[in-house]
Amino acid sequence: MKRNIGIYFLSGICMMFLAAALPGTASSITVQNYSFETPVYSDGGGGISGAIDGWIGARSSGGEWSISSIRNPYATDYTSAYDGSQVAFSRSNVMDTVGFVSSFYQDLGDVLTANTTYRLRVDIGNPGSASFGGYTVQLMTVEGNSVLVQDINTLAPADKQFLISDIFYTALASDTNLGRHLRINLISLGSQTDFDNVRLDAAPVPIPNVAWLFSSGVVTLFGLKRRRPKL
CATH class of the missing domain: 4.10.860 (DNA Excision Repair, Uvrb; Chain A)
Structure with a gap:
């Protein structure tokens, strides 16, 4: 016995x-103003460059004309759904040599952790009223400015449509970026691109x-x- x-x-x-x-259950990493609902604008309204709460706007290194901000689309602007009432947009008149035309980013409080898979999802919108210039979605580290994983223009949303960029990164115990803070970087590759509903999840492997x-x-x-x- x-x-x-x-x-x-x-x-x-x-x-x-x-x-x-x-494997454990995925948990959400906090992304400030993930749906771009602040500051609030009336229907059809929008902000000026850099006016995105929780995010930092970054113009292209060549100094070309560019804007990253928030707008409240009219109901007729999109035929596919977007999250909340507002979207972020980024646009520029010309591409510079490094491809960082017009962008905005957010530095997160979380650090890259070993044996963890990260999933970054961002809604990518083609406003239709302007030429869709393409996009890049990046998961990076703040320290070292390293790109962990990126989606460079793999989606081609039709006019007035949103599609979801969905990328993954697994940090192993040997990853040289462990302990560095995470950054989400959203880039427009020329003319206007809309962004919405930014989600970052982490799951132990x-x-x-x-x-x-x-x-x-x-x-x-x-x-x-x-x-x-x-x-």
Whole structure:
């Protein structure tokens, strides 16, 4: 009887470690003003360059004319849904040599963590009233200004339509960017691009060797439980 209790106890411990080694539920990382609802504008209204609460506007390095701000589209501006009442937009009249035409970004409080998969989703809109210049969505680090993963113009939304940019990055234990703060950077590659509903999630990934080790331990223990003494 005592032996059985010991086996059950050890099995429970192994199951706890196994659960810790398996993938966890994704959690949302806080993105300020993710739906660009502040400052508030009336229907058809909009702001001037840089007026995006929680975000920082960055003009192209060549100093060309550019704007990154918020607008409240008319109901007829889009035939596909967008989140909330407002969207962010970024536009420029010419592309500079490094491709950073007109952009805005947000530095986050979270840092890159080992054995974690990050998922960044951003709604990309083609306003139709202006020539769609394309876009880039980047997940970066603040320190070192490193691009972890990016989507460069893989979507082509039709006029007055939104599509969702969806990119992933997995940070391993050997990642040289561990501990650096995360940054979301949104770029328009020329004429106007609209952005909305910025979401960043993080989920722990399993450690294969640990999962295998403890699952094997559980199997062994239950094998001992079932073994009967010879008569």
